[in-house]
Amino acid sequence: MQVIATAGHVDHGKSTLVRALTGMEPDRFAEEQRRGMTIDLGFAWTDLGAAGTVAFVDVPGHERFVTTMLAGVGPVPAVLLVVAADEGWMPQSAEHLDALVALGVRDGLLVITRSDLMEPDLALDDARTHLAGTPLADIPDVAVSALTGAGTDALRTALGALAARLPAPDDDADVRLWVDRAFTVRGAGTVVTGTLPGGCLRAGDELELAGEEGVRRVTVRGLQSLGAPVGEARGVSRVAVNLRGVPREAVTRGDALLARGAWLPVTTLDVRLHPTRDGTDDDLPRELVLHIGSAAVAARVRPLGADTVRLRLRHPLPLRVGDRAVLRDPGRRRVRAGITVLDVRPPELRRRGAAAARAAELSTMGAVPDPAAELRRRGVVRSADLAAMGVPVAGLGPAAGGWLVDPEHAAAAARALATAVDAHDRADPLDPGLPTEAARRAAGLPDARLLDAVLAAAPGLAHRDGRVARPRAGALAPALVTALERLRADLADAPFAAPDAARLAELGLGPRELAALVRAGELLRVADGVVLLAGADDRAVEALSELPGEFTASQARQALGTSRRVVVPLLELLARAGRTVRGDDGAHRLRAPGGIAPPGALP
Numbered sequence: 001m002q003v004i005a006t007a008g009h010v011d012h013g014k015s016t017l018v019r020a021l022t023g024m025e026p027d028r029f030a031e032e033q034r035r036g037m038t039i040d041l042g043f044a045w046t047d048l049g050a051a052g053t054v055a056f057v058d059v060p061g062h063e064r065f066v067t068t069m070l071a072g073v074g075p076v077p078a079v080l081l082v083v084a085a086d087e088g089w090m091p092q093s094a095e096h097l098d099a100l101v102a103l104g105v106r107d108g109l110l111v112i113t114r115s116d117l118m119e120p121d122l123a124l125d126d127a128r129t130h131l132a133g134t135p136l137a138d139i140p141d142v143a144v145s146a147l148t149g150a151g152t153d154a155l156r157t158a159l160g161a162l163a164a165r166l167p168a169p170d171d172d173a174d175v176r177l178w179v180d181r182a183f184t185v186r187g188a189g190t191v192v193t194g195t196l197p198g199g200c201l202r203a204g205d206e207l208e209l210a211g212e213e214g215v216r217r218v219t220v221r222g223l224q225s226l227g228a229p230v231g232e233a234r235g236v237s238r239v240a241v242n243l244r245g246v247p248r249e250a251v252t253r254g255d256a257l258l259a260r261g262a263w264l265p266v267t268t269l270d271v272r273l274h275p276t277r278d279g280t281d282d283d284l285p286r287e288l289v290l291h292i293g294s295a296a297v298a299a300r301v302r303p304l305g306a307d308t309v310r311l312r313l314r315h316p317l318p319l320r321v322g323d324r325a326v327l328r329d330p331g332r333r334r335v336r337a338g339i340t341v342l343d344v345r346p347p348e349l350r351r352r353g354a355a356a357a358r359a360a361e362l363s364t365m366g367a368v369p370d371p372a373a374e375l376r377r378r379g380v381v382r383s384a385d386l387a388a389m390g391v392p393v394a395g396l397g398p399a400a401g402g403w404l405v406d407p408e409h410a411a412a413a414a415r416a417l418a419t420a421v422d423a424h425d426r427a428d429p430l431d432p433g434l435p436t437e438a439a440r441r442a443a444g445l446p447d448a449r450l451l452d453a454v455l456a457a458a459p460g461l462a463h464r465d466g467r468v469a470r471p472r473a474g475a476l477a478p479a480l481v482t483a484l485e486r487l488r489a490d491l492a493d494a495p496f497a498a499p500d501a502a503r504l505a506e507l508g509l510g511p512r513e514l515a516a517l518v519r520a521g522e523l524l525r526v527a528d529g530v531v532l533l534a535g536a537d538d539r540a541v542e543a544l545s546e547l548p549g550e551f552t553a554s555q556a557r558q559a560l561g562t563s564r565r566v567v568v569p570l571l572e573l574l575a576r577a578g579r580t581v582r583g584d585d586g587a588h589r590l591r592a593p594g595g596i597a598p599p600g601a602l603p
Helices: 014-022 030-035 063-073 091-103 121-131 152-165 354-362 371-378 383-388 407-427 436-443 448-455 478-491 501-506 511-519 536-544 553-560 564-576
Strands: 002-008 042-047 053-058 078-084 108-113 141-143 176-178 181-185 189-196 200-202 206-211 214-225 228-230 232-234 237-244 256-259 265-275 287-292 295-303 308-318 324-329 334-343 380-382 403-405 462-464 467-469 523-527 530-533 580-582 588-590
Touching: 002 014, 002 091, 002 152, 014 042, 014 053, 014 078, 014 108, 014 152, 053 237, 078 091, 078 121, 091 121, 091 324, 091 334, 108 121, 108 152, 121 141, 141 152, 200 214, 206 308, 214 232, 232 237, 256 308, 265 354, 287 308, 308 354, 371 380, 371 383, 380 383, 383 403, 403 407, 403 448, 407 436, 407 448, 407 467, 436 448, 436 467, 448 462, 478 511, 478 530, 511 523, 511 530, 523 536, 523 564, 530 564, 536 553, 536 564, 536 588, 553 564, 564 580
Parallel strands: 002 053, 002 078, 078 108, 108 141
Antiparallel strands: 042 053, 176 189, 176 256, 181 189, 189 237, 200 232, 206 214, 206 256, 214 228, 214 237, 265 308, 265 334, 287 295, 287 324, 295 308, 324 334, 380 403, 462 467, 523 530, 580 588
């Protein structure tokens, strides 16, 4: 299926043309039929045989309903631009053309209606003059009369050719369905309709409904396309979605059904302006209305460069880089410019000259994002967020914890981290290196899992045991080496006679010095204030193996030649390490090699 919108001045025969092509009534409301004028969006479709099905979004032509017209045209790829032979080009023809150009519509048909009332040549020449210089300048034209049927066959043939040359939709695209109608069906609940440009919707899908009041989770209860139930709908298609979990009053035109987790709510964006046919040389007002899809949201305008501005939206919209939209001045009833979205997560402009610098940066950016350049600008970004901005992430390298890091940013973070480690080591040589969280802050990283990615650019640093340090951090200060040698001499003949607090103070070994020696692997911390030489646990197991199968703490104390102050925490340490077990009677037993307790030991 392809979906095509009508456009043109009020009462130029758009709805009549759709009726002639489809045999269906696009004007659904009694008020429309009574007044003979479309005031809301209408929908109809026809089978073109080998060319497939074409659905039409019929839009109002009156200037009071331009917002509704933009809601209908916004999501579709092509247009039937209708001009009546007896009236020719009219004011709303011009505004509709401005909107089409602003939205980036590049294909369609120029249809001269009422050719039975007047020769179509004058109206055709007039329309061609206005189309000149726009992307629609060379679209094919057909003259028809809905009253007599003249030209209808030629129009159907031209429609088939148009449908065939339109680009194929992306079946893998993330769903974004702009809601253009919402209503209640008895026995079914809330139903919304829209034009699905790409991707796939299925019954049972869980989606997000994004609107002015925020985002809520909804479930697809059922689908219809072309008036019939379907199990799935693919772009491009007109689709009605029966939603579970949302009341009718919670949905309005301009809301969007979104693939879960695939879109970002955007309130600030930087865009490139595309002037209308009469130009945008005069200054833009500070307040305009942004039209995209079926949404219309007030936006504050901040000029940046000659053709770039920053927009701040009244409420969030799901936007991506490359989106096309319209800026309209409702007070003057005119389209002021088209826009292409360049950035949906722009930086703050706090310093003097920041706007000019940002304009220069935006001048290098286009509708198709450069993934490497986007990563370079942001330094560190979540892979999922970058994809949600509309930036392809394939080829940007492995993500650490879901984050991507630009190589230049990683190198700068590594330099900052090295400087911080060196400053810390100079100030506190007994505590070399930085704990993981302190290292993360020093490197300016949002997640500690990025440290290893950054350290790949810093060969002089290593991240282990919860610290980032230089490999030479294991070297001990001379005073500490002297104290260690004196402690070794004390324990040479009595390896389990841990020195008391007075002796440790005499040796110059306070809590920080002891901690440094433990980190360096020179001492074993048995308990607070109780330290032995590294390997004392292995020597204790060896000595205890000479005892009978079961032994008491007193027997262990005698075997090790130490005091109760040492033996009790030492046995607890061995038990935590799984090297001994203790029975209900309080007796201890060594575990056999391989971790199995000898017979009679209790687990």
